Structure formats: structure tokens, C-alpha cells
Amino acid sequence: MDTILIIDTLSEQVNGCGMFIQPRPTNNLSILIKHLPIDNWHGTSTTNSKTKIDYQSLFTITKSPKPKQLEFSFSFKGFYSSNDSIIGELQTDTVEFNSRKIWNYYLIKHSYPERIKIELMFQKFTGQKKKD
Secondary structure (H helix, E strand, O other), X not given: OOEEEEEEEEEEEEOOOOOOXXXXXXXXXXXXXXXXXXXXXXXXXXXXXXXXXXXXXXXXXXXEOOOOEEEEEEEEOOEEEEEEOOOOEEEEEEEEEOOEEEEXXXXXXXXXXXXXXXXXXXXXXXXXXXXX
């Protein structure tokens, strides 16, 4: 069982023009999390001699006006998924976790399934988890 703490919501507007080397204009909304008790899934950045912690974004919605596009992305530890326009596949069956039943949920697939296979092979041959 994993424990997370929601640190912040980040709303960002990128005013690019989408031309050569310029990013396209987008609006981003992210939920930033901290893993508890130990957070091995964050990064740091330094600007003007000030270092800050860049927490993992659990869920991000990116909206681009040109072309009209909506993207959803999920990150949790080593899992990453990015989907255009739809969150995932709606599942109507019932699953049970720790005596709790969940139904009408979305199945979100990993955007890089080959990374999962490499991780499982590493665990099989070494008996330990790969360090990132």
C-alpha cells in the first residue's frame, strides 16, 4: 500500500507561438504529490542559486487551442501514461481490494509497456528491484 500527500496544484500557461523552436501555446493543470514516508520520486531544479524540489505530477491535463487538443497524463512512481482526449477505458466490472469494492473505473495503460518487461526481467534475474 502506498501513501501520498497532495502538495499542490500547479496551473501553468505557456504562451508559445508554435513556430520553429517555439513551444505551442498550452494551458496545464497538474496535481503534485509527495510519496510518504520516503519520497524517491522527486527531482530538484536550481534557478539563481536557489534549489527547489520538483514533486511528481500525479495527474496533468494539458489543453492546446491550436490544434484544439486535450491530453491527460498520469505518473505514479515508474508508471507513466499519456492519452489524447480520453482518460482511459471505462471498466464496468467489480474488483475488490482490501475488502473494498470498486466498479465503473478507468483502466489506464502504461505508455511504455516495454519498460515494464525490462523491470520484470531485472527482478527475475537479480531478485531485487532496479534502482532509478
